[in-house]
Amino acid sequence: MKSTGRKVTQLLYNKFSVYLKNKYGSKVYKLPLNLPVTCPNRDGNIGTGGCTFCGEEGAGFENLSCEMSVADQLKQNAKYIGKNYSSEKFIAYFQNYSNTYLSFDLFAENIAEACADGIAAVYISTRPDCISDRYMEYLAQLKSEKAIDIVIELGLQTVNYHTLKRLNRGHTLAEFIDAVIRIKKYRLEVCAHYITDLPYDNLEDVVEGAKIISALGVSQVKCHSLYILKDTELEKQYLRGEVTPISLDEFIDRTIAFLEHLNPDIVIQRLIGRAPADRTVFCNWSTSWWKIRDLIEMKMAGQGSFQGRCFNYLNGESGMTGVQKNKS
Numbered sequence: 230m231k232s233t234g235r236k237v238t239q240l241l242y243n244k245f246s247v248y249l250k251n252k253y254g255s256k257v258y259k260l261p262l263n264l265p266v267t268c269p270n271r272d273g274n275i276g277t278g279g280c281t282f283c284g285e286e287g288a289g290f291e292n293l294s295c296e297m298s299v300a301d302q303l304k305q306n307a308k309y310i311g312k313n314y315s316s317e318k319f320i321a322y323f324q325n326y327s328n329t330y331l332s333f334d335l336f337a338e339n340i341a342e343a344c345a346d347g348i349a350a351v352y353i354s355t356r357p358d359c360i361s362d363r364y365m366e367y368l369a370q371l372k373s374e375k376a377i378d379i380v381i382e383l384g385l386q387t388v389n390y391h392t393l394k395r396l397n398r399g400h401t402l403a404e405f406i407d408a409v410i411r412i413k414k415y416r417l418e419v420c421a422h423y424i425t426d427l428p429y430d431n432l433e434d435v436v437e438g439a440k441i442i443s444a445l446g447v448s449q450v451k452c453h454s455l456y457i458l459k460d461t462e463l464e465k466q467y468l469r470g471e472v473t474p475i476s477l478d479e480f481i482d483r484t485i486a487f488l489e490h491l492n493p494d495i496v497i498q499r500l501i502g503r504a505p506a507d508r509t510v511f512c513n514w515s516t517s518w519w520k521i522r523d524l525i526e527m528k529m530a531g532q533g534s535f536q537g538r539c540f541n542y543l544n545g546e547s548g549m550t551g552v553q554k555n556k557s
Contacts, residue, residue, distance in 0.1 A: 241529045242488050242536035245449070245498040253349050258314055259322040260306040262299055263292035264339055266331045269359065270399035281397050281462040282455065284508065292325055299342040307347065321345075322352045329355040329364050329381075337367055344371065350378035352420070357383050358400040360408040369415035380418040380449065383408055388438045392429040397462070402441075409445045420449035420498060425487050426480040427455055428472055435483045439490035444543060450495055452484060453502035454521075456512035464510055477514040481525050485534050493537030500525055 249257040270276040293302045299321075307319055321343035329336065343351050353368075360381070372379045383405060387393060390401045405421075412419050421442050425435050442450060455474065457467050466472040475483075484500060503518040513521060529535065 240535060241526055242497045242500075243493060243495060245496055248496045253318050255318055256314065256316045257318045257320060257349055258310050258316045259320045259352065260303055260310065261292050261322050261324045262302050262339075262343065263295040263297075263325050264299075264323060264328055264331060264335075265295040266326050266328055268327045268356065269330055270356070270397070275358070276397065276399045278397065278462060280399075281395075281466065282458065284458040284461055295325075299339050300345065303343065303345060303348070317347060318349045319347055320350045320352050321348045322354070324354050326354075327356045327359045328353050329359045329361070333363060333367075336364065340368070341371060344375040344377055348377065350380060352380045352382055354382040354384070356400065357385065357405040357408040360411050362411065365412055365415040365417060368417055372417065378418070380420050381408075381412050382420040382422060382451065384422045385438075385442075386422060386424045386453075387427055387430055387434060388441050389427075389430050389434045392427055392434070395429050396427075406441075406445065409447060413446060418448040419445075420451055421447045422451045422453060423487070424453045424455050425483045426475050428475055432483055432486055435487050436490050439487045440542060443490070443492035443495065443540065447495060449498055450491065451498040452487070452500050454480060454513055456502065456504045457510050458504065458508055459510060467510060474511055474514075477516065477521070477524075480514075481521070481528055484525055485529055488529070488536045489534055489538040490540060490542075491536055492540055493535075495536075497536070 246256070268279060271279045293305060297305075303319075303321060310316060310319070323340075323343070331339070340351060340353070360383075368379050368381075371377070384398075385405050386396065386398065388402050388405075393401055409419050409421075423438055423442070427434075457463050457472075457474075463472060488497070500522050501513065501518050504512050506512065
């Protein structure tokens with residue numbers, strides 16, 4: 230199994246683009262949306278300065294101005310992406326900062342505005358400690374009324390609570406567990422963001438992350454690599470020699486182990502993140518993101534790896550006899 234063509238790639242892991250095409254019958258692309266919202270870890274509610282790796286613009290490197298209406302942002306992005314990628318269906322993606330931290334009335338108004346013609350789903354990025362029943366109840370109602378899919382993207386990054394503290398995340402693993410349970414109670418989907426190459430973590434932490442995500446019934450995962458943005462606390466630590474990125478080879482091995490222990494039904498939005506070169510002091514070992522993706526896929530294919538290969542730890546698996554396993 231040495232080929233790295235499309236067919237093999239689909240067998241290696243549950244690829245997002247394939248999932249979208251199967252679900253909606255055509256190619257679907259995300260349209261990033263930017264709201265005038267911040268984060269409780271920045272405005273002093275639970276902390277200041279934000280996560281050590283987070284820049285002033287958050288995750289919205291290519292976002293339009295938050296002063297534009299949601300409708301205008303959708304229209305402008307759809308015109309560009311639809312023309313360049315031949316797509317007629319889109320995902321409205323509220324990408325930047327903690328969108329459920331917005332006041333309820335403004336949140337409800339903007340989410341409803343995103344449920345426009347051609348929008349197949351709404352994806353909402355936020356923090357685990359910004360999930361409450363009131364917001365989820367509204368989203369469940371909107372999902373029913375508009376017949377639209379809604380996915381909540383939660384920044385987890387790691388299950389190691391010591392690492393979460395070192396990253397100044399402002400929350401622990403408990404808040405993530407509570408958020409997933411709360412979201413699923415309203416029959417909404419969850420996407421977990423995970424950084425597989427954090428220098429404070431090891432391979433066992435990454436494997437445990439895959440297990441916890443699987444045990445909680447998360448629907449999707451977005452894997453990131455740790456890039457170091459300029460003008461962040463992480464950059465200061467990096468320049469002082471307090472943080473050393475792991476090697477590319479180790480990143481590949483960790484990502485493969487993460488996939489192998491992940492429930493094969495979980496959709497993988499992506500394997501690696503990226504950031505503008507002029508905004509970073511370290512990003513993806515100075516290698517194109519797609520080359521690293523190809524290296525991951527080639528190594529998986531070469532060694533017979535695939536998503537879920539080691540997914541054998543739930544439903545009392547270790548306590549079953551051989552006969553019980555065969556019957557189940």
